Amino acid sequence: MTSPRPLRIAVLGASGYTGADLVRLALTHPRIEIAALSANAKAGQTMAQVWPHFAPYPDLPRLVAAEAIDYAGIDAVFGCLPHAASAALLGTLKGPRIIDLSADFRLKDADVYASWYGGAHPAPQLLSGAVYGLTEFARDALPGAGLVACPGCYPTAVLLALLPLVGAGAVSPANITVNALSGVSGSGRSLKEANLFTEVAEAVHPYGIGAHRHMPEMEQQLAAAAGAPVTISFTPHLVPMNRGELVTCIVEATRPIGDLRAILAARYAAEPFVHLLPEGVAPATRMVRGSNHVVVNVFADRIPGRAIVIAAIDNLVKGSSGQAMQNFNLMFGLPETMGLEAAPLFP
Amino acid sequence: MTSPRPLRIAVLGASGYTGADLVRLALTHPRIEIAALSANAKAGQTMAQVWPHFAPYPDLPRLVAAEAIDYAGIDAVFGCLPHAASAALLGTLKGPRIIDLSADFRLKDADVYASWYGGAHPAPQLLSGAVYGLTEFARDALPGAGLVACPGCYPTAVLLALLPLVGAGAVSPANITVNALSGVSGSGRSLKEANLFTEVAEAVHPYGIGAHRHMPEMEQQLAAAAGAPVTISFTPHLVPMNRGELVTCIVEATRPIGDLRAILAARYAAEPFVHLLPEGVAPATRMVRGSNHVVVNVFADRIPGRAIVIAAIDNLVKGSSGQAMQNFNLMFGLPETMGLEAAPLFP
Amino acid sequence: MTSPRPLRIAVLGASGYTGADLVRLALTHPRIEIAALSANAKAGQTMAQVWPHFAPYPDLPRLVAAEAIDYAGIDAVFGCLPHAASAALLGTLKGPRIIDLSADFRLKDADVYASWYGGAHPAPQLLSGAVYGLTEFARDALPGAGLVACPGCYPTAVLLALLPLVGAGAVSPANITVNALSGVSGSGRSLKEANLFTEVAEAVHPYGIGAHRHMPEMEQQLAAAAGAPVTISFTPHLVPMNRGELVTCIVEATRPIGDLRAILAARYAAEPFVHLLPEGVAPATRMVRGSNHVVVNVFADRIPGRAIVIAAIDNLVKGSSGQAMQNFNLMFGLPETMGLEAAPLFP
Amino acid sequence: MTSPRPLRIAVLGASGYTGADLVRLALTHPRIEIAALSANAKAGQTMAQVWPHFAPYPDLPRLVAAEAIDYAGIDAVFGCLPHAASAALLGTLKGPRIIDLSADFRLKDADVYASWYGGAHPAPQLLSGAVYGLTEFARDALPGAGLVACPGCYPTAVLLALLPLVGAGAVSPANITVNALSGVSGSGRSLKEANLFTEVAEAVHPYGIGAHRHMPEMEQQLAAAAGAPVTISFTPHLVPMNRGELVTCIVEATRPIGDLRAILAARYAAEPFVHLLPEGVAPATRMVRGSNHVVVNVFADRIPGRAIVIAAIDNLVKGSSGQAMQNFNLMFGLPETMGLEAAPLFP
Known part of the structure; x- marks a missing residue:
């Protein structure tokens, strides 16, 4: 019996946190061969020069310009x-199947994209064919997909919390209020004053108030589930931690809390990564740190008729690279959990 | 010309964070003499033995049992x-004027107290005479007060954000949703697993969902301003930082955002500690760390007709010991800012 | 072809950080079946009740008292x-092979143990047969070992940094000065004021000055390498982070730095977990967080004739549970890296 | 009786952490008027735009270019x-007395400066007249000084720990080994990857090994006390905290520990800011956070004949802006503690 040949991958943008976390996961994926890593501004450097945690991996492929990769042998x-930048480059590739972690293929409407992202879409012809890769709600489409758009981190958490409830009509699509907390890795490795340790540590503040770019994406997917337009309130806050994201959704419930709980329990009973917590247990980011797991729970609000639905993820794993790998597995007919088995890291 | 005699104070519970922060402030207050410090479980120890930051102050009074203090000479x-425990002890004191930082004299209704705090009120006869010491809204009552109940940290932030708006009818008292973030000092120095560094660092989670004890206090004060009963939604979250508290209030506005802004600007223009930020600037806890300052701002929500009002405080200062000192100053006819002039500590 | 039967393990003390990290690693070890988990004070609870990060693993064995385990079927x-407590219990076990992570079987001399640990050794008859499980220096002894004493976290880092150099006579065994930094998980999950978030965050301090219990263990092993008694200077400091340990060893070199570098390079060239960094690159704990890797480097001191040897580990993995698993693998003839392949988690 | 006129100060470089902390202290100094604030790259902005913690101080002078200040009216x-940049500018000023917090006037030898700072000294003619402003050892020179060079943060801590001992001949000037830990504010607000939250949090690493620029400064001052050249070993480490610095000095003692203790006790008995801790109590940065205090202690090492002397400071206060203010007070005949009375902030 021979082993199946490895699947050869290229990671474009391996000098960013999502790219690095993808490489971290790929390193232990039994079917993946890391064939190429790109980072145009750091081409020529080793991953160990760019990243502390790859110091023990001097043999990783050296970074190259994305244009220098031979995509012919890439799966x-x-x-x-x-x-x-993502759509501009990916729109030109022929051959490899594409899992995109940028925002470029998440919105179906190029006009909405233009209004939120400040420019015409570089490859609008690809939008209709792109699969929105919230894995648990995209399993039918993934095996045949050529282009998968991985959801943003906030949408991943919010949609896993609310889609089953909105879809079942148990939660009104009106007046959905989401307060969100995120670790700093969500804002990338860019050299901004706001990302300095001294600015972030021992502090918390909201940002993007009423204007965060993840809003149209959440509204698009919730509207599809509700069968009607949805406008949500969304206020993210920056929290002094590296990883982790928690969303607290205050919603109007049309049924008792017990029913909401039953809907979530049924929907996620067989999911390997999404877990409804026991009654009364609050989701916490430390439950999922470093892993692809999601924890969810629902509570009665003090205001009658309202419910509080809370979900926690690791923004770089289920909110980004882990979900991308989960999608990859399904695209290539592999077990969904392959390479994602690691338990959360605590403390 | 002779100096006025110092005002002699006793701090009961000086082994907790609020007690310690009060001592910190009292040390530089030009009119205060720290006459006695109590901590029944640590009686006999020095403050330097109990607290790292009082290592440079070996001459502070030694801790004694509260019952061992001679209250005759205490102002x-x-x-x-x-x-x-607070009301049980304070209810027996004759002579000194009392500034209480516990929850015992905040609620006017002893039945509400009993239902939230799990037992009959130890001194219900004192409730009607106690002044609710949200300083900016209690200036008339403080000079003559014998007993002042300092607000909880969350109510301080929420009420400063909302009272002027609800009082003016610019914000509906219905459907007020508050998401709150707090540093760990808010939960005290008690030895609970949930307070360990390893549990808190690199993590965030909600707690007291739909059931936090600060809710009735906020509702009591908002109802007074609204002239009608108020039920709010309130979800606090624990954030990995020592100090700081930020409340994000999503409300239904009956007037344009500009009007809300104008109301807050007018109300707080002359306040030494409450600051409406320039338009578009998000409040952040690092703006007030270690100080008695409060920063507030108001934003339009994405859902039409709603506003987001945000306030940040240091939970141990304006949210606790600083406000107590501010009240003390007004009770004794001193300048309101005395001993509270320190600017925030950043980074 | 049939799969080999799983190796059944019991983890005693699964309510502590080292126990929990061992369970975390065991969960993805392809040959391990977690047969029993003990925690006498929490017997009857699930791991998900005791630990946040096992919330996604409701099917882990329920905690029992160590005495309630049937050790007959345990490998x-x-x-x-x-x-x-460890030696008292382990000394009574017959049958299973034992990997002990406590300090009880590290010191060969029961009198030294008594003087440092404050009491007679509970099972001195086992000391001579116990293998000191610093894996990289114990490979010959591990396959036949019935009892392996895993080194302390500090000794692991210090010995990996210095043993090859002292053993080669390139570093004098006299005047070895070690300054060490450790994350808080090293002091366990016990409810001590010193472990509270508020005491640890934004702060640093030394502890156990001149008296840390890991000193005799380091001296014992260094003396064996030097062929003469060794007394070291060791000052550990507590740093506000969960995981990670870094040791900075100032030593007297008898040869040029280049030779020291060559000795380390040769010794660790084939090691899967120990990595000599490129010249001039400082070891950092973020290079190894959450992994079994070790990074080492050597530098010239400003004082002529002295060298600075620095090593970084994750105190819970290579410093504890990971090394225990590495030893387990060798004891049972498995690939040394099995279950330990995960790359470091950064950020 | 009239109040004395305020002393008018200018702070050059008010967009850096040391400049900002100086402004923080100046805000409550009863004799200071902040006349001008410079920051060439941010000229025209308000301090509230540049700094979060000055949000409550909209009336601070707007930032200007250093060249735009009228120094005639500045004290x-x-x-x-x-x-x-510091010496280049300060060398041209006539009139105001100068307190420099840069490294430019600390070293007496322009050649040593050139070899460590990579260029000819911009104003070597001023070196001989500059007072090295380690306040506790410069009181005679400060009242008449026109130019004071404030020590670096590490030298401040190390010299306060060692100068009395080396000066008394109780500690050998040979083989002084210093391991140091510093918070991140020490590396400034510059946009470097190494300063990002994600790189620093949950991590620790050494830097400047054998080559930190504070070494010649410490050696210069220790040599003066010893009456002979001194070469020290110095290894600083970056710790995930905003403020705080701790130095652990391993030295060869020529007298018993009790004598060392007595020397420090006598030397610092009357000092308002330097505190010898009780026997056995380890200095910790949380003892001094946000204040001008210093805590020191001495311990026996495990290697006979050696001692461990440890000191902790806030690097931005006693290590920088606080000591500058302390020097200012003495230069202008004010009480030494004026404006520096605030107790440490904990937690």
């Missing part, structure tokens, strides 16, 4: 590039 | 004891 | 109990 | 500029 490309 | 007692 | 026992 | 200039 899958993971795009970890900034928006717009 | 003011700061009560930093746990609820119930 | 290996991992002892994660406090010292003294 | 004192605090230089918080980068090295070289």
Whole structure:
């Protein structure tokens, strides 16, 4: 009996946090061969020069310019590039199947994209064919997909919390209020004053109030589930931690809390990564740190008729690279959990 | 010309964080003499033995049992004891004026107290005479007060954000949703697993969902401003930082955002500690760390007709010991800012 | 072809950080079946009740008292109990091979143990047969070992940094000065004021000055390498982070730095977990967080004739549970890296 | 009786952490008027735009270019500029007395400066007249000084720990080994990857091994006390905290520990800011956070004949802006503690 040949992947944008976390996961994926890593501004450097945690891995492929990769022998490309740059490059690739972690292929409407991302979409012809890769709600489409758009981190958490409830009519699509907390890795490795240790540590503040770019994406998917337009309130806050994201959704319930709980329990009973917690247990980011797991729970609000649905993820794993790998597995007919088995790291 | 005699204070519960922060402030207050410090479980120890930051102050009074203090020569007692214990002791004191930082004298209705704090009120006869010491809204009552109940940290932030708006009818008292973030010092120095560094660092989670004890206090004060009963939604979250508290209030506005802004601007223009930030600037806890300052701002929500009002405080200062000192100053006819002039500590 | 039967393990003390990290690693070890988990004070609870990060693993064995385990069907026992308690229990076990993570079997001399650990050794008859499980220096002894004493976290880092150099005579065994930094998980999950978030965050301090219990263990092993008694200077400091340990060893070199570098390079060239960094690159704990890797480097001191040798580990993995698993693998003839392949988690 | 006129100060480099902390202290100094604030790259902005913690102080002078200040009416200039730039500018000023916080006037030998700072000294003619402003050892020189060079943060801590002992001949000037830990504010607000939250949090690493620029400064001052050249070993480490610095000095003692203790006790008995801790109590940065205090202690090492002397400071206060203010007070005949009375902030 011979082993199946490895699947050769390229990671574009391996000098960013999502790219690095994808490489971290790929290193222990039994079917993946890391064939190429790109980072145009750091081409020529080793991953160990760019990243502390790859110091023990001097043999990883050296970083090259994305244009220098021979895509002919690549099975899958993971795009970890900034928006717009991502679509501009990926739109030209022939051959490899593409898992994009940027925002470029999440919105179906190029006009909505333009209004939120400040420019015309670089490859609008690809939008209709792209699969929105919230894995648990995209299993039918993934095996045949050529282009998968991985959801943003906030949408991943919010949609896993709310989609089953909105879809079942148990939660009104009106007046959905989401307060969100995120670790700093969500804002990338860019050299901004706001990302300095001294600015972030021992502090918390909201940002993107009423204007975060993940809003149209959440509204698009919730509207599809509700069968009607949805406008949500969404306020993210920056929290002094590296990883982790927690969303607290205050919603109007049309049924008792017990019913909401039953809907979530049924929907996620067989899911390997999504876990409804026991009654009364609050989701916490430390339950999922470093893993692809999601924890969810629902509570009665003090205001009658309202419910509080809470979910926690690791923004770099289930909120980004882990979900990308989960999608990759399904695209290539592999077990969904392959390479994602690691338990959360605590403390 | 002779200096006025110092005002002699006793701090009960000086082994807790609020007690310690009160001592920190009192050390530089030009009119205060720290006459006595109590901590029944640590009686006999020095403050330097109990607290790292009092290592440079070996001459502070040694801790004694609260019952061992001679209250005859005390001008003011700061009560930093746990609820119930506080009222039980303070209810017996004659002579000194009392500034209580516990929850015991905040609620006017002893039945509400009993239902939230799990037992009959130890001194219900004192409730009607106690002044609710949200300083900016209690200036008339403080000079003559014998007993002042300092607000909880969350109510301080929420009420400063909302009272002027609800009072003016610019914000509906219905459907007020508050998401709150707090540093760990808010939960005290008690030896609970949930307070360990390893549990808190690199993590975030909600707690007291739909059931936090600060809710009735906020509702009581908002109802007074609204002239009608109020039920709010309130979800606090624990954030990995020592100090700081931020409340994000999503409300239904009956007037344009500009009007809300104008109301807050007018109300707080002359306040030494409450600051409406420039338009578009998000409040952040690092703006007030270690100080008695409060920063507030108001934003339009994405859902039409709603506003987001945000406030940040240091939970141990304006949310606790600083506000107590501010109240003390007004009770004794001193300048309101005396001993509270320190600017925030950043980074 | 049939799969080999799983190796059934029991983890004693699964309510502590080392026990929990061992369970985390065991969960993805392809040859391990977690047969029993003990925690006498929490017997009856699930791991998900005791630990946040096992919330996604409701099917882990329920905690039982160590005495309630049927050891007949257990292949290996991992002892994660406090010292003294560990030897008292493990000394009674017949059958399973034992990997002990406590301090009880590290010191060969029961008198030295008594003087440092404050009591007679509970099972001195086992000391001579116990293998000191610093894996890289114990490979010959591990396959036949019935009892393996895993080194302390500090000794692991210090010995990996210095043993090859002292053994080669390139570093004098006299005047070895070690300054060490450790994350808080090293002091366990016990409810001590010193472990509270508020005491640890934004702060640093030394502890156990001149008196840390890991000193005799380091001296014992260094003396064996030097062929003469060794007394070292060792000052550990507590750093506000969960995991990670870094040791900075100032030593007297008898040869040029280049030779020291060559000795380390040769010794660790084939090691899967120990990595000599490129010249001039400082070891950092973020290079190894959450992994079994070790990074080492050597530098010239400003004082002529002295060298600075630095090593970084994750105190819970290579410094504890990971090394225990590495030893287990060798004891049972498995590939040394099995279950330990995960790359470091950064950020 | 009329109040004395305020002393008008200018702070050059008010957009850096040391400049900002100086402004923080100046805000509550009863004799200071902040006349001008410079930051060439941010000229025209308000301090509230540049700094979160000055949000409550909209009336601070707007930032200007250093060249735009009218120095005629300025009593004192605090230089918080980068090295070289500092001397280049300060060397041209006539009139105001100068307190420089840069490295430019600390070293007496322009050649040593050139070899460590990579260029000719911009104003070597000023070196001989500059007072090295380690306040506790410079009281005679400060009242008449026109130019004071404030020590670096590490030298402040190390010299306060060792100068009395070396000066008394109780500690050998040979083989002094210093391991140091510093919070991140020590590396400034510059946009370097190494300063990002994600790189620093949950991590620790050494830097500047054998080559930190504070070494010649410490050696210069220790040599003066010893009456002979001194070469020290110094290894600083970056710790995930905002403020705080701790130095652990391993030295060869020529007298018993009790004598060392007595020397420090006598030397610092009357000092308002330097505190010898009780026997056995380890210095910790949380003892001094946000204050100008210093805590020191001495311990026996395990290697006979050696001692461990440890000191902790806040690197931005006693290690920088606080000591500058302390020097200012003495230069202008004010009480030494004026404006520096605030107790440490804990937690």
